[in-house]
Amino acid sequence: MIAAQVARIIANFVIFCELSDDDVVDPDEACEVMEFLGSQLEAMDKPFLRELVDAFPIIAVEYTGEAQELVRDLPYGFYLEEALASDDPVRLAELEAIRDARP
Secondary structure (H helix, E strand, O other), X not given: OHHHHHHHHHHHHHHHHHHOOOOOOOHHHHHHHHHHHHHHXXXXXXXXXXXXXXXXXXXXXXXXHHHHHHXXXXXXXXXXXXXXXXXXXXXXXXXXXXXXXXX
């Protein structure tokens, strides 16, 4: 439950940064803060990060259109599966192949 709550906070923050007009959010500042968010996510405790990654597709149904797709793809966009697999070279190779095959 806590992971879903944290996922919603992150999702709303990312939606605001990514989907707001440039006159609302400076694109350079949004990029910088998103990079910071990504580094903080990658540094999370792995068991909780696993719960968080699994929560994004579940909460994505609460959003519509572009926001829903953005929330569903948060783990992909922040390389969170790779962060979880950092000690597993076989899994990292699988994830790289998946990224290479994705349009």
